[in-house]
Amino acid sequence: MSQQAEWLRQMFDMEDFRHTGHALIDLLANQLTNDIKGQSNILNWQEPQIADQLWQQPLPEVSNLDSKGLLQWLQHTVIPRNLAVHHPHNFGHQIATPLPLTALCDLVAALTNQAMAIYETGPSATLIERQVIRWLNTAVGWNAGDGVLTSGGAQANLTALLAARQHAADVWQQGLQNARPMRILASKFSHYSVSRAAGIMGLGTDAVIAIEVDANGRMLPDALQAAHEQCIATNQIVMAVVATAGCTPTGSLDPLQAIGEYCQSHSVWLHVDGAHGASALLSNQHKALLKGIELADSLVWDGHKLLYMPATVSAVLFRDKDASYSAFAQDASYLFQGNDAEAESFNISYRTLECTKRMMGLKLWAAFSLYGRQGLAQLIDHAFAQAKKMASKILANPQLELLMLPDTNIICFRYQDLTLSPEHGNRLQSRIRQHIVASGSFHFTQVEINGVIWLRCTLMNPFTSEVDMDELIAMVRHTATSLSETSTSQ
Incomplete structure (x- = not known):
């Protein structure tokens, strides 16, 4: 067999594809299970400038990985550095927690x-x-x-x-x-x-x-x-x-x-x-x-x-x-x-x-075809209901301010510290978010509206519970207090 024929055989090896594919599905299913149960951080944060240095390498001239090595690289390097969108602490952007069968x-x-x-x-x-x-x-x-x-x-x-x-x-x-x-x-x-x-x-x-x-x-x-x-x-x-x-x-x-x-x-x-x-x-x-x-x-x-x-x-x-x-x-x-x-x-x-x-x-x-209009509607109804629950929790907390009652499934709120100037109040919101996201505990975003920064949560994940909402609210309050004390002591 010529060298070219051997390359083609390896590149299009159906048995290798079958074996690796089955192993990959098992790997992803296990990861999905862990993410839904919230068994690890939602994000293993690294500053991008630092992380990028770890990924740089010369263009491979010849193969330096087999299919087993590819799976190990995905399992130990790629997936752990992903944002775990199925994690119940995912309150971030309007990014779906994809239905697994549609990924197939x-x-x-x-x-x-x-x-x-x-x-x-x-x-x-x-x-x-x-x-x-x-x-x-x-x-x-x-x-x-x-x-x-x-x-x-x-x-x-x-x-x-x-x-x-x-x-x-x-x-x-x-x-x-x-x-x-x-x-x-x-x-x-x-x-x-x-x-x-x-x-x-x-x-x-x-x-x-x-x-x-x-x-x-x-x-x-x-x-x-x-x-x-x-x-x-x-x-x-x-x-x-x-x-x-x-x-x-x-x-x-x-x-x-x-x-x-x-x-x-x-x-x-x-x-x-x-x-x-x-x-x-x-x-x-x-x-x-x-x-x-x-x-x-x-x-x-x-x-x-x-x-x-x-x-x-x-x-x-x-x-x-x-x-x-x-x-x-x-x-x-x-x-x-x-x-x-x-x-x-x-x-x-x-x-x-x-x-x-x-x-x-x-x-x-x-x-x-799998779930029908009614099945997909249940996901939407649940997301909208979750946003209303979180809004009610924020309204019940005197240390937090709700921007508006939600039309859909997005919540904007902020930690209130009336002793701070508008500029320092905005800076506090950003620091709260940065601190929590970098910790890997929760993922959520922020938005500036009319010069005011608000913490922003999108209730997309069907596995997010009221307990998770309570934990995020408590963490926002605790982080705000901690940051304020640190700033005062300095």
């Missing part, structure tokens, strides 16, 4: 490697995605809607806003030089990807006009109207209004009914960034919170948040099927023949930024 679907997607640029490079992947998109549209209330899956909500927001721009003015081929100035009216709490999309599209980030919110973080319709009228008076095109269903800072839900009715009466494209909160559409208990979402022209919905999918899978949905084709235009004879319009509609690359596109729909299809 990602393995299928990785190995079968369906590129999905066109139908023939991913037949089943294409048909699965189309079915998932139909299910999501049905949940919104759009019987004639369409859309695609993308690699994350930022890309989905960009895709929707590209369609909105083309709806406002035909600029794809000749650019913006002959178009009137375009503006995007977006909630003050809109995700940064909206501003980034404006920059990418050549509008400039200043094209995004921030609309004020009320004390509960919800866009003010009167402020929206005033901004719209100002744009009209200055001969600017409002290419889109961006409302938020579950904003990132506070989880707040904009008044979608009022915003939708205003946009329809003034023929303005309404885009709803529902990356986080759109999943409430599946819940009989909470879908009324999203009343009016069906009035949108486009909608973003993340699966890797409250649908509990492995990252990443986002849907960008369009109420009008034809609008889903307006974001992009392309001429590539090596992909698109254009002879049969109906057949060409199965080529997803017409409507996505990506050409090579991962088989993302399989895990969503599996989750809906």
Whole structure:
């Protein structure tokens, strides 16, 4: 056997793959069990500058690891340095604790490697995605809607806003030089990807006009109207209004009914960034919170948040099927023949930024098929209920201040020390968080709103109990006291 043939045999050794795969599943299952039980730290913190030095090594010229060594490296080096998202002390970002069986679907997607640029490079992947998109549209209330899956909500927001721009003015081929100035009216709490999309599209980030919110973080319709009228008076095109269903800072839900009715009466494209909160559409208990979402022209919905999918899978949905084709235009004879319009509609690359596109729909299809709408709704209902429980605990504690009652599953609060200046009060919140996260006890975040820093918790983990909430609150109080005493003694 030649050396090349031996290399190929080793690289594609099915028995090695089978044996290593079984061992890897056992390893991950054991780790998942430990994480859910909270048997170790949620995070083994190292300063990134220090940690990076430990990982640096020269590019291997020849093999220096076998499959057994790979498993050991994963077990002892990679996994222990991960953030344990299934740990009950995970109060951090809007990152799902993935449903384990859906992670297996990602393995299928990785190995079968369906590129999905066109139908023939991913037949089943294409048909699965189309079915998932139909299910999501049905949940919104759009019987004639369409859309695609993308690699994350930022890309989905960009895709929707590209369609909105083309709806406002035909600029794809000749650019913006002959178009009137375009503006995007977006909630003050809109995700940064909206501003980034404006920059990418050549509008400039200043094209995004921030609309004020009320004390509960919800866009003010009167402020929206005033901004719209100002744009009209200055001969600017409002290419889109961006409302938020579950904003990132506070989880707040904009008044979608009022915003939708205003946009329809003034023929303005309404885009709803529902990356986080759109999943409430599946819940009989909470879908009324999203009343009016069906009035949108486009909608973003993340699966890797409250649908509990492995990252990443986002849907960008369009109420009008034809609008889903307006974001992009392309001429590539090596992909698109254009002879049969109906057949060409199965080529997803017409409507996505990506050409090579991962088989993302399989895990969503599996989750809906395994657990049904009602099963997934239970996860959402539980997360929202957990946030209400934690809010009540904070309200009952005189040393803590709650920013607002939660619309969804995000809580913002802070430790109150009335002896501190605003600047030192902010610094205390940051130090509390840094100290606790570095200890590996809990993971949570912080957010600055109107110059005030708040501790921010996202109740995503179905294994988080009231005991865990009580422990975090107690640790925040204890840490604040300890830091204050240390500062005083110095």
